[in-house]
Amino acid sequence: MSSTAKIWLITGKCLRRRVCANESTVHCYLGASSGFGRCLITEILGRGDRVIATSRSLASLRALEGTDANLRLLQLDVTDGPDIIKAKMAEAINFFGGLDVLVNNAGANFTGILEEGGSAFLRKQFDVCVFGVMDVTTAALPYLRAKRDGTVVIIGSRSAWIPEFPGIGSYASSKAAVHALAEAFSGELAHLNIRVLLVEPSAFRTSMINAEGFFDGLKRKDGIPDYDSPRNRTLDLFNSFPPPSGDPVKAMAAVVDVVRQEGVAVGKPWPTYLVLGRDAEKAILAKTDKLKSHLTEWAEVVRGVEFEADL
Incomplete structure (x- = not known):
């Protein structure tokens, strides 16, 4: 391993797996347990770096166990609260003796009409996508501050730019909040030589898109009739979408390039934002x-x- 090798920690949330027709790319369609996380792990290890892959359930990571000497697995639920997460972070640091890059990849998407779901629905969404990011990041920062170096990656979404789309309000608002959180961290951490990268992807062919139950929040049988029209339009549109054109392998390769300042990032200043995909653009x-x-x-x-x- 080269002297420039980095230690990464990637958060993930266990999602229901689906069988993919193309078995050669199943690892990218299946959080760190699936989707972007799985592709990111593969890309990082291919560069000679070390990875601490986390998920709410270790069962979702078992297929990775023992596959690479530079990979460690850790059970971590981003909704467990700051005290438990700090203890888990200390455990993670002991694996390789440090941390260079934190990737906040864990996510959840609760679709539904805002009035029908109410604040309880919104809190459920924010618990993962906002407070989870906050707790994991603040647990990692003492280790990055101690050496005055490091990178925090936050996976956002193009949905933050289109909250008017009926049914994605809770998810879009959580991503808008986490985008602001990333920008706030970038301003507060710059003098410590800790960089922040906000990744804003389009829809990609990952399990977040294909996960069973994705539309449950929109299909409420006890829904408010006044919302039937926008709800049905949204469902019809979702069901008519072709498979997303975004390739998660290429996307995560770009993220690693930026963090390591290699490949597509050579000669470019630190971007803070990384927009991925034509739909996001x-x-x-x-x-x-x-x-x-x-x-x-x-x-x-x-x-x-x-x-x-x-x-």
Whole structure:
């Protein structure tokens, strides 16, 4: 292993597996237990780095056990709270004697109409995608601060840019929150030489998209009739989607390139943001164009609320 080898910790959440027609890529379609996480593990190990792969259930990681001397497995549920997670982080550090890169990859997607789900539904979503990220990151930061070096990767989503889409409000709002969290961390950690990378992917062919029960929140039999029309439109649209065009192998290779400043990242400054996929690009451009249009059309009002002496 080279002197530049890094130690990575990747969080993951156990998802129901589905059988894929293409067995050669099943490892990427199956959290660190599946999807992006599984592809990321493969890519990192291929670069000669070391990986601590975590999941809510070790059963979902058993297939990886003993496959590589640079891989360790650890049970970690990101919703267990700060005290348990700090203890788990200390256990993880003991595997290889340090930590260089934290990847907040654990996620959950609870689809449903906001009013029907209420705050309980929203809290369930935020518990994984926001508070889980916060607890894991703050558990890792003392080790990165001690050596004044490290990288925190946070997997966001293009959904943060399209919350108007009926049924994804809880997920989109959690990702919007975690995007702001990533930006806040980037400002607070820069002077410590700790970099933050916010990954904003399109839909990719991972188990998050294919997981059984993905649409359960939209199919509520006790739903509010006033929402039947947008609910049905959303379900029809979801069911008519072709398979996502995003290749998770290529996506995770790009993430590793940026963290290691190799490949596509050579000669480029640290990006802070890494947008992956055409759909994510389109969503961000559409939202920024919408906001620019607003600022132009309402410029007189935007600027006209200042005290006269300050105009």
